[in-house]
Amino acid sequence: MADVKIAKLQTALAALDQISENEKSGFVSLVSRHLSGEAEQIEWSKIQTPTDEVVVPYDTLASPPEDIEATKTLLNKLAVLKLNGGLGTTMGCTGPKSVIEVRNGFTFLDLIVIQIESLNKKYGCDVPLLLMNSFNTHDDTLKIVEKYANSNIKIHTFNQSQYPRLVVEDFMPLPSKGQSGKDGWYPPGHGDVFSSLMNSGKLDALLSQGKEYIFVANSDNLGALVDLKILNHLIHNHNEYCMEVTPKTLADVKGGTLISYKGRVELLEIAQVPDAHVSEFKSIEKFKIFNTNNLWVSLKAIKRLVEANALKMEIIPNPKEVDGVKVLQLETAAGAAIRFFDHAIGINVPRSRFLPVKATSDLLLVQSDLYTLVDGFVIRNKARTNLANPSIELGPEFKKVASFLGHFKSIPSIVELDSLKVSGDVWFGAGIVLKGNVSITAKSGAKLEIPDGAVLENKVINGPEDI
Template structure:
């Protein structure tokens, strides 16, 4: 049955003129693995917590020499790659998420460019920036990067693969059934980065320039900056792959974690966990760390493994309903590739290296006095004594960036805030200070305005009389 399905799918895929032969074979290989059901089930009893040799504590890394020439030598072996395939739709934006303004009028992409420019200027190095786009973000990104034409860094863009969504009941590619617009296709997750880097010619280009490592991170993670201690460690120890992990908090219990299993380090995602062990997986006691998706990978190793077709990462089935049609898209994650590389390690990094902006509540954190901006680097305010950030929960009125920004005359001071919950039609004046635990709830149909200069500490506010 599976063979028949695959044969039908192969025949229909052959007729799709919109994608390359590489994309067709990548797609069919993924579907073939999915249909064969050969997913390895992790035996729970064989899972071990990794030792400090496998997940290295960041504070044990040696600092590289403070010598400009030595630092330049290290940096000249590095390329930075940002995953730029995501749209800002969850935050009510059109176009690539990386062009949302984060702070002082700068977008994610502006900050990334400024950071690399300042590194190259300081050390006389030539660290290039690569942006992996999806077909959703490609055209917009090409226009956007024009503004960096006079920048001193080499910026390269390339596209990740474009795969056809599969119509679930017939198991045929949707574009072959007439759905030829963008909705008929999908980008198959960031695990696709390795073949796409190779197929685009960018991998060979980087190798020809003497580059040895690529630092991969999500474009919306403001903490993912080049770290000389990590780069120095990997080059000296010849680790082919490094995943940055950081201590879990209750907000991260669903994040993938690193385990040792039969002598190899691998990523364990919640989807792979047997139902009986899900609560154990979420516990902060047993699995103390999670994957930040900041990855450092050796370029020659990528080439070797892609050429051998050896990167068989776990498949993530993603069923969806689009325009009333049930479709299936199969994806992979870059972190899951860790088990195929030699001398792969994790590094347990400070939480400051994980500062993603997934929602407007994250935007409020990075736009507040909790952070300052220097040379494109977002730095945490030392006046904040609590190592973890305040938890912020904003109602649907704040979900879209435009309405979020419109509801604040200025972002309140939150250095001494523990938690904030805002529900209903709430508007903030300027110069407001929030401390401790604050909940603000506007009654249905009532506009609640918090006046300029208000100082609110450990309060539940339901109307002007509570201010």
């Protein structure tokens, strides 16, 4: 039955001229694996907590060389790749998420460029920046990158694969049923980074320039900076793959974690966990760390494994609906590739290396006095004694960036804030200070204004009379 489906799929794909032969064969391979039901069930009793050799504590890493020339040699072995396929639609933006303004008028992309520019300038090295786009972000990104034409940094862009959405009913590609627009296609997750790097020719180009490692991170993670200690450690220990993990808090219970399993290090995602063990997986006692998606990978190892077609990461089925038609997207995640690389490790890094902006509540954190901006680096305010960031919940009125910004004359001071919950139509004046636990609720249909200069400490506000 599966063979018949695959044969029909191949015939349908042959008629689609929007994608390359590489993409067609990659897609067929993914669908075949999905239909064969090859997913291996995790044997819960065989899961072991990784030792410090497998997940290395960051503070045990040796200091990198202090000599400028030695540092330059080290950095010249590195390329940086940012995953830039995501749109800012959840935050009400059109175009790539990386062009949302984060702070002082700078976008994610501006900050990434400034960071690498300052490295190249300081050490006289040549660290290139690669942006992996999707067909959704490609055209916009090319226009945006033009403004960096005169910088001292080589910027390369390439596209990840474009795969057709599958109609659930008969497993045929949606575009072959007349859905010719963008809705017929999808980018298959960041697990696609390795084969796309190879297919684009960028991998061979980097190897020919003497690059040995690539640092891969989400473009919206402001904490994902080049780290000399990590690079130095990997080169000295010949680790082909390194995943940065960081201690879990209750906000991260769904994040994937590293385990030792049958003699190898593996990423365990919540989707792989048997129902009976989900609460155990979410506890922060047994599984103390989670994946930041900051990954350091050997370029030679990527080439070897892609050529051998050995990177068979777990498939993540993502059901969607397009114009009333039930479709399926088959995706993979880059972190799941860890088990295919030799001498793969995790490094348990400080929380400061994980500062993603997934929603406007995260934007509030990075735009506030909790952080300052130095050379493109977002640095945490030393005045904040609590290592955890405040927990922030904003209602739907704040979901889109434009309306979020409109509700604040200036971003409040939150250095001493533990939690903030805002619901309803709440407007903030300038120079407001929030401390402790603050909850503000505007009554349905009413506008609630917090006046300029208000200091709110451990307050529950349900109307103007409570301010």
